[in-house]
Amino acid sequence: MQPFVYNSQASRVVFGAGSLRHLVREIDLLGARRALVLSTPEQRSSAEHVAALIGERCAGIFDRAVMHVPIETAREAREVAARLNADCAVAIGGGSTTGLGKAIALESSLPILAIPTTYAGSEMTPIYGITEAGLKKTGRDARVLPKTVIYDPELTTGLPAQLSVTSGINAIAHAAEGLYAQDANPVMSLFAEEGIRALAQGLPRVVASPDDIAARSDCLYGAWLCGAVLGSVGMALHHKLCHTLGGSYNLPHAETHTIVLPHALAYNAAAAPDAMHRIARALHATDAAQGVFDLAQSLGVTVALKDIGMPADQLDRCAGIATQNAYANPRPVERGAIRALLEDAYQGKRPAARAASD
Ligand SMILES: NC(=O)C1=CN([C@@H]2O[C@H](COP(=O)(O)OP(=O)(O)OC[C@H]3O[C@@H](n4cnc5c(N)ncnc54)[C@H](O)[C@@H]3O)[C@@H](O)[C@H]2O)C=CC1
Numbered sequence: 001m002q003p004f005v006y007n008s009q010a011s012r013v014v015f016g017a018g019s020l021r022h023l024v025r026e027i028d029l030l031g032a033r034r035a036l037v038l039s040t041p042e043q044r045s046s047a048e049h050v051a052a053l054i055g056e057r058c059a060g061i062f063d064r065a066v067m068h069v070p071i072e073t074a075r076e077a078r079e080v081a082a083r084l085n086a087d088c089a090v091a092i093g094g095g096s097t098t099g100l101g102k103a104i105a106l107e108s109s110l111p112i113l114a115i116p117t118t119y120a121g122s123e124m125t126p127i128y129g130i131t132e133a134g135l136k137k138t139g140r141d142a143r144v145l146p147k148t149v150i151y152d153p154e155l156t157t158g159l160p161a162q163l164s165v166t167s168g169i170n171a172i173a174h175a176a177e178g179l180y181a182q183d184a185n186p187v188m189s190l191f192a193e194e195g196i197r198a199l200a201q202g203l204p205r206v207v208a209s210p211d212d213i214a215a216r217s218d219c220l221y222g223a224w225l226c227g228a229v230l231g232s233v234g235m236a237l238h239h240k241l242c243h244t245l246g247g248s249y250n251l252p253h254a255e256t257h258t259i260v261l262p263h264a265l266a267y268n269a270a271a272a273p274d275a276m277h278r279i280a281r282a283l284h285a286t287d288a289a290q291g292v293f294d295l296a297q298s299l300g301v302t303v304a305l306k307d308i309g310m311p312a313d314q315l316d317r318c319a320g321i322a323t324q325n326a327y328a329n330p331r332p333v334e335r336g337a338i339r340a341l342l343e344d345a346y347q348g349k350r351p352a353a354r355a356a357s358d
């Protein structure tokens, strides 16, 4: 075994159907008295349910979380938290809502209790993102890692089937890149492979029956493990491409991950054979890139950037942005090859299998 460094991220996880009933106990354990509940406008009713559970210790609800955390929203939420004397933030929702909690915690160190309702995994990471003047900046800071996470699969049954699939593949992307990360380690690789396996088994059952709690549990468990990988080791080409596409063209986050991942894996396949073997094994596929593509296509989500609003004439520019700064990746990142990758993703082409001799 190669020497390695493993950074554990300290958080408390309460997992299981119905575990939202432990919310007040968990707020007590944080030592908090005035909880500010965060949500998107669409999940206002979930926020109200949470506020009712918290009772008199609920300081208020802020329901304006949106994707990519615009700085104006972050400032408004910070002001509300300060005005209400909140001493903890309870974020119920996906990565956008957790991200808003992180924007508050970044300045105030307010502890976050996250209740994830998608599979994006932000609740397991010290990574924050804030968008200012059309530019999204991300960073790592221990203050933004949620202190407590309540994973209750019952809260995910309302996540539409298509968003469940793309969000699940967003999670798989964290694990896949974690397996070939420059700072990969055996512990996170175990999390990664198990996370992919749980999601690959759970997602088809969720699509067939969105209320299936056992399937929802498998997916949320997989999302937890994959999120932990994202929080612990560095990402590479795939995440760089998705941030470029999402940030520059405002493409939807989970869908973009779903479309790009097979092509990023095909690009890196020959340079990371062990990771590809483990991804394929977890997917019960013979090839990692094709396995992800087939999973997405068989579950009825789009596999082409042209279907989600990517302008055809921007592929050159996108290849330029994604290759202008150096970053760790198993295979050198070359502009011409990235342009070809983007063309394949734009058209929704099934990637070729890695040759056995590669
Ligand atoms: N900092 C980090 O470590 C990470 C950050 N992110 C960030 O998170 C954002 C994307 O988060 P996502 O979770 O993909 O989407 P999201 O949080 O934007 O949610 C998408 C939509 O689905 C709704 N929704 C969520 N859960 C639902 C449920 N159970 N039932 C019905 N509707 C539900 C939301 O209210 C929203 O309208 C991006 O800004 C991305 O950059 C994503 C992953 C990791």
Ligand SMILES: O=C(O)/C=C\C(=O)CC(=O)O
Pocket: 099, 127, 128, 129, 130, 138, 170, 239, 242, 243
């Ligand atoms: O952009 C952020 O807020 C930080 C990380 C991610 O979004 C990870 C991802 O691309 O899923």
